[in-house]
Amino acid sequence: MTDGQLQQLVSQISLHDFKRPFRHRAYFNARLRTTGGRYQLESHNIDINPKMLTDFDEKTLVGVIKHELCHYHLHLTQRGYQHRDADFKRLLAQVGGSRYAPTPKKQTRLAYRYTYQCQRCGLVYHRKRRLDTQRYTCGRCRGPIKPV
Structure with a gap:
């Protein structure tokens, strides 16, 4: 409509x-x-x-x-x-109007926008904000991380 x-x-x-x-x-x-x-x-x-x-x-x-x-x-x-x-x-x-409007269905949003993965051990990171991959490394093995 x-x-x-x-x-x-x-x-x-x-x-x-x-x-x-x-x-x-x-x-x-x-x-x-x-x-x-x-x-x-x-x-x-x-x-x-x-x-x-x-x-x-x-x-x-x-x-x-x-x-x-x-x-x-x-x-x-x-x-x-x-x-x-x-x-x-x-x-x-x-x-005959409605007293209360029904609640619209909520749109589901992801809690994160960015996904990164360690190149050495494969650990996956989910982040709301963008991460500087030149500055930060994996917290488990200190390997380089890259965006997925």
């Missing part, structure tokens, strides 16, 4: 469920890590985590969009738009 398709989906959900138009931008933001979406108070734009589309089904994405649209419409009508407000809870239940 592209940003244009997301924009159309958000506009369609806004008109169908909220009976109000969505006049701002909706787009995917890959920098969102732990949240499903974000409503920006200053610009009134909506950011959606692309993992809501890739890791979950479309029903979850629609629930996140409805959640953010609740923030959007309540803020523009100057009513309680925060999670703790009764207006927000009431509107969210009315349109």
